[in-house]
Amino acid sequence: MGRAQSQYLRIFDSSTTYARWQTYYVNQTVTLDGASWEYAPFSASGIVESGASGGKSVSISVPATNTVVNAFNLALSFGRFCELKIYEFDNRLDQTAPQAGQVLIAAYTAEVVNVSGTFTRLDVELGSSLSPVGAQVPPRKFTSYLIGAPLRI
Amino acid sequence: MSLNISDPLSLLPYQSGLADPVLIEAAAQAADDLTAQQQAYRIGDPVPIVFCRRASNNGGVLVSPGATEARYENDGVTNALTVSLHLVLSEGELPTIPIKDVFVGPCRQGTWDQNYDRRSGTWFPGNFVTTVSGKQPWSCPYYCGTSGRYEDMTTLSYVNTFVDGSQRWNQQVHAFVREGIQITRIIDSTLGPSNNVIDLAIYLMNQSGRIPSTLIDTAQMLAAANFCEVNELFYNGVFSESQNLDSWLERTSNDFLLRLVETDGKFGFKPRLPVNTDQTIKTTAISWVFTFTEDHLLPDGFEIQYIALEDRLPVCLQMMWRQQPDADIGFARTTEIRFTGEALAGPFEQYDLSQFCTSESHAVKVGAYRLARRKYVTHTLRLTVRPSSYNSTLTLGDVVRVRLRRETATTALDYHDYLYEVERIEKTASGACVFDLTHLPIDGQGRSLVALEVASATAPNVNISAGRSDYSCDDNSASDNTALGIDGIDYPPSGGNFDPPLFDWTAVGIDVPTDDTWATGGDPPIGPNVSLPSGSPSGGPAPNGGWNNPSDPLEQPLGTDIITGATGPGGIPQPSDVLSVSETNVGCPGQVCWFKINKNTLVETLISCQNEPIGGAWNLSITTSEIDFFIKAVGRCKDPSTASGFGVPRTLGVVGPVEEFECFTSVTVNYTEENVVSGEAGCSGTCALTGTTTTKSRAFSSPVTLIKGYEDVSYGKISTTCGGSAQTWAELTGCDWIFGVGNPFPAASVTRTNGVTDTLILAWTVSKTSGQYIAGQKVAYVFHTGTNGATGCTADQYVINSVTYNNTVSCT
Numbered sequence: 001m002g003r004a005q006s007q008y009l010r011i012f013d014s015s016t017t018y019a020r021w022q023t024y025y026v027n028q029t030v031t032l033d034g035a036s037w038e039y040a041p042f043s044a045s046g047i048v049e050s051g052a053s054g055g056k057s058v059s060i061s062v063p064a065t066n067t068v069v070n071a072f073n074l075a076l077s078f079g080r081f082c083e084l085k086i087y088e089f090d091n092r093l094d095q096t097a098p099q100a101g102q103v104l105i106a107a108y109t110a111e112v113v114n115v116s117g118t119f120t121r122l123d124v125e126l127g128s129s130l131s132p133v134g135a136q137v138p139p140r141k142f143t144s145y146l147i148g149a150p151l152r153i
Numbered sequence: 154m155s156l157n158i159s160d161p162l163s164l165l166p167y168q169s170g171l172a173d174p175v176l177i178e179a180a181a182q183a184a185d186d187l188t189a190q191q192q193a194y195r196i197g198d199p200v201p202i203v204f205c206r207r208a209s210n211n212g213g214v215l216v217s218p219g220a221t222e223a224r225y226e227n228d229g230v231t232n233a234l235t236v237s238l239h240l241v242l243s244e245g246e247l248p249t250i251p252i253k254d255v256f257v258g259p260c261r262q263g264t265w266d267q268n269y270d271r272r273s274g275t276w277f278p279g280n281f282v283t284t285v286s287g288k289q290p291w292s293c294p295y296y297c298g299t300s301g302r303y304e305d306m307t308t309l310s311y312v313n314t315f316v317d318g319s320q321r322w323n324q325q326v327h328a329f330v331r332e333g334i335q336i337t338r339i340i341d342s343t344l345g346p347s348n349n350v351i352d353l354a355i356y357l358m359n360q361s362g363r364i365p366s367t368l369i370d371t372a373q374m375l376a377a378a379n380f381c382e383v384n385e386l387f388y389n390g391v392f393s394e395s396q397n398l399d400s401w402l403e404r405t406s407n408d409f410l411l412r413l414v415e416t417d418g419k420f421g422f423k424p425r426l427p428v429n430t431d432q433t434i435k436t437t438a439i440s441w442v443f444t445f446t447e448d449h450l451l452p453d454g455f456e457i458q459y460i461a462l463e464d465r466l467p468v469c470l471q472m473m474w475r476q477q478p479d480a481d482i483g484f485a486r487t488t489e490i491r492f493t494g495e496a497l498a499g500p501f502e503q504y505d506l507s508q509f510c511t512s513e514s515h516a517v518k519v520g521a522y523r524l525a526r527r528k529y530v531t532h533t534l535r536l537t538v539r540p541s542s543y544n545s546t547l548t549l550g551d552v553v554r555v556r557l558r559r560e561t562a563t564t565a566l567d568y569h570d571y572l573y574e575v576e577r578i579e580k581t582a583s584g585a586c587v588f589d590l591t592h593l594p595i596d597g598q599g600r601s602l603v604a605l606e607v608a609s610a611t612a613p614n615v616n617i618s619a620g621r622s623d624y625s626c627d628d629n630s631a632s633d634n635t636a637l638g639i640d641g642i643d644y645p646p647s648g649g650n651f652d653p654p655l656f657d658w659t660a661v662g663i664d665v666p667t668d669d670t671w672a673t674g675g676d677p678p679i680g681p682n683v684s685l686p687s688g689s690p691s692g693g694p695a696p697n698g699g700w701n702n703p704s705d706p707l708e709q710p711l712g713t714d715i716i717t718g719a720t721g722p723g724g725i726p727q728p729s730d731v732l733s734v735s736e737t738n739v740g741c742p743g744q745v746c747w748f749k750i751n752k753n754t755l756v757e758t759l760i761s762c763q764n765e766p767i768g769g770a771w772n773l774s775i776t777t778s779e780i781d782f783f784i785k786a787v788g789r790c791k792d793p794s795t796a797s798g799f800g801v802p803r804t805l806g807v808v809g810p811v812e813e814f815e816c817f818t819s820v821t822v823n824y825t826e827e828n829v830v831s832g833e834a835g836c837s838g839t840c841a842l843t844g845t846t847t848t849k850s851r852a853f854s855s856p857v858t859l860i861k862g863y864e865d866v867s868y869g870k871i872s873t874t875c876g877g878s879a880q881t882w883a884e885l886t887g888c889d890w891i892f893g894v895g896n897p898f899p900a901a902s903v904t905r906t907n908g909v910t911d912t913l914i915l916a917w918t919v920s921k922t923s924g925q926y927i928a929g930q931k932v933a934y935v936f937h938t939g940t941n942g943a944t945g946c947t948a949d950q951y952v953i954n955s956v957t958y959n960n961t962v963s964c965t
Binding site: 003005014043044045046047048049058069070073074077078079081086088103104105106107108109110111126127136137138139140141142143144145146147148149150151152153 | 190191192193194195196197198199200201202220221222223238241244278294296297298299300301302303304305306323357360361362365367368392393395396397398401414415416417418419540544545548549577578579580581582584652653654656658659660671672673674
C-alpha cells in the first residue's frame, strides 16, 4: 500500500488569494500549481457530495494561531471563499514535495459560513449561506419606496 | 471534541425524492376564482415574478396582479362609475401584452397601459365619488394609495367604466402573459423570456444574493436545461409566494425529473433518469462504471434499507396541470396515472403541477416516474469502502454494480448483484469512502425499468372545453393583438404632484467604517500593545483605562492579622500579656485554638482551644513558657453539617516570638583605651600602638528607652592605623541596622573622620522596616574619641570590656 492523501486549503475572493495552507508536508512550504502552500496542521471532516438535501457542509479544525484567527475572521466578515482540495498519491515515492502524478480526488469550494471552537482551536464550517431559514424567494419585497402607501381595500 | 453524524440511511429515500412527499389534498393552484374581489398589494408582499414562454401553442400563465393605486369617480347624472387601477404585474421587464389578453373578471374590458420601470397611466389616485340623487351611492375604498417609484417592475394601468348598479366594478383583473420576465437564457445565451426551469433557478440564485456565481456549476446547469428542453418539461408560472430557495429548488426539481446536486461545493441539477448524450431518456442497456465486491468493503461496510410498505403500495396518481388555450383563460385539469389494473378505486395521491405545468405530457412523465420508482425501486444501500481508484472517478449519478457473494450453506451460493445510482459520496478524513446508492432496477436486457416506463408514458393530449357559455361580456376583441398603451409618468426628481417617496425618506444609510479593524473585531479596549494593568510597575506606556473589575467579597482574604493584646515593642508579645481575638473580627461564632511555634524548629504545639467567645473574644494568657515561640490563632466557624460542629480552619494571625524584654534608659561602659602614636610627622603614615593602655568607664544616657539584648555583636576591628582624612573605626556585623547616640552610625560599617570632636558613640540595632527596636537585638558599643590634634593625627583605639545597664524601665 502506498496510498496517501494531502489536503490543501485556500482562502480567496474574486481577485485575491489570502491564504494557502497544506497539511501534509510538516513545517514545509511547498509549491503546487505555481503557488506556495504553507504548512498548517488543519484537518477536514471529509467532503460530501450529495443529491439529497442536508449534510452538504464541510468542517475544518485548525489551531487558533493569530494568523488563522485573523484569516477566518476576515473571511467571515467579507464572505470570502474557501477551497479544500484532497490529493491522492503514492507515498512510497517522493515525500519532500507534491508529486507531479498526484490525483485530485475531491474538491470543495464554499463560503466560510460559521466559525466556532475554543481558545486554541477553531472549527470552521464551509458551506453556502443557502440556509433553510432565510434565503427567501422571490427576493424583492414591496417597500414604501417602490409603491408608496398602497391602496387599501 | 467534534461529532461527525451521518444522516441515517432510512432518510435517504426522502432526501433523494425517492419516497413520496407529504401530500396536500387541496384544490389546484391554478383553479383561482375569476370574479373574486380585486386584491391590493401590501407593504412587505413579495414582488411576483412571472416566468413563462408560450411556445408551440403551449405555455403562458394567467396572472392576477394586485393593485397599488386606484381612482374612483362617478358621473353626476348617470352615476356610472369609472374605476382606474394601477397594478404591478411582475418584477423585471415583460414584453408587451396584447389587448386580447387582459381581463376584468372573465371579460376583456377596459383601457390599458403597460410600462416598465415607471408608473403606468396618467390619472391621479383618489376617491371622487359623489352622491347622485335617486341613485344608490357607490361604496368605494377611500384610501386609494399614493404613488411609488416602481423600479424594475412591469406595471399596468387599467381604466373601465361600469354602469350604475354594476356588481362587477371591483372584480379582480387578470392578464394572460405569454412571455414573462426577460432573462439571459442559458441554452442560447439570448436575452428574452424563458420557460426553462433552470433559467428560473439561476435567476433566483443570483437575485437572492445567497449563492455567488462561483458556486453555480454552469456546465451541469446547461446539461439540465437541455434535458428539460429536449423532454419538453417547461415552467410557465407566476412566482409570488415567499418560500425558502433551497426548499423550492429541491421540490421543484423533482417535478422536472431533476435532482439538485452539490458537486465540489457547486450547485447544479442532474437528470433523475439515465440519459443519452443528446439528453433524451436512455432506453437502452445501462452500463456501469465500477463494480464493488467483497474486496472493497470495510468491516460493517454494508448497510441496506428497503423502501417502506407505504411507499410501495399501488396507488393512482392524480397529476394536476393547467390546460392553457390560446384564446381563453386557462384552467386546471387532472390526469390519472396508474399501472393497468391497479388501484382502480384508489388510493389516490394528488400532485399539483398546475402552478407551472401547462403540458399534459409533462405531468404524465412526472407521474410515470413517481409510479415506476414506487413499483420497481426496492432499496437503498450504504457502502463503506476502502480508498481505491474510484476515489477520483466516481461522481454523483454514476451507475455502479454491487456484487457480493452470500454463502448460507455449502450448496447455497448466491449473490447480491444489482445496479445502483450513486446518490451521495462522502470522502472521509481517514480515506474511507461512503457511498449512498439507490437501486437501479433493470430488465433482462439491462435497460432501466423506470426509464422505460417514463419514456413510454404518453399523454392522451385531448383538450377539453373551457366550459364558457356563448354569452360574451367582452368589450375588447379576443383576437385583438394591439399592444397595450404606454401612457405613464416619469416622475421628476421631486415626484411632482404624485408625491412618490424619495429614496432618502425611506432608507437610512449607515456610514461604512473607515477603520478596517472592524473585520477582525475592532481595536482592543486598551491601547495597542499594552498588556499591563493600571497601576502595574512601570516599564511600558500606560493603558487606556485599567482593569477596574469590581472586587468580589467572596474572593477577598479574611482577616489574618487580628490578634491583639501584645504589649512589647513592635507588637511583640511578652509574658503576662493576654492575647485576644474578637468575635467581631472573626465574623462568626465558633472555636479559636491557640498554638505556639518554636521559632527555630517551627514545630507547632497546641496550647488551648476555646469553643465559645468569652466577653466577645477568645483569649490566651502568655506565660514564660511561650518565650521564644510564635503564637498562632486558628479559628473555625460553627458548621452543624460537620462531625466536629465547626467548619474549615482559618489562621487568624501569628505574632511573636514572645520575648521577655528588659529596658533601660542609660548604660555604663567599661573599656580600654589603647594609645596610638603616629609614625611620621604631620600625622600621616604608619601608626603604632604605644603600649600604653588606660581602662576607663563612662555612663551614657539615652534620649530613648534602650532595650537590653545581646552583647555578642561582632565587630571586625577598631582601626589599627592612623593618618589620612578618614579612619574606619568599627565594622559591625550581625545587625540589621544601627542607630547611634551622639554622632550616629548610619550603617553597619562606619567610617568616622579622624579629627572630629571627641565623642563616644553608642550603637544598637533597629528594624530596617519598621524603625522599631527588634526583639533579640544585638547591641554593640563603639567609642570614638577624636584626637587632640588636627585632621590626620593619631587616634587612640578602644576595646569594650563590659556593659552595665542602668535605670531599668518598662518596655513599651
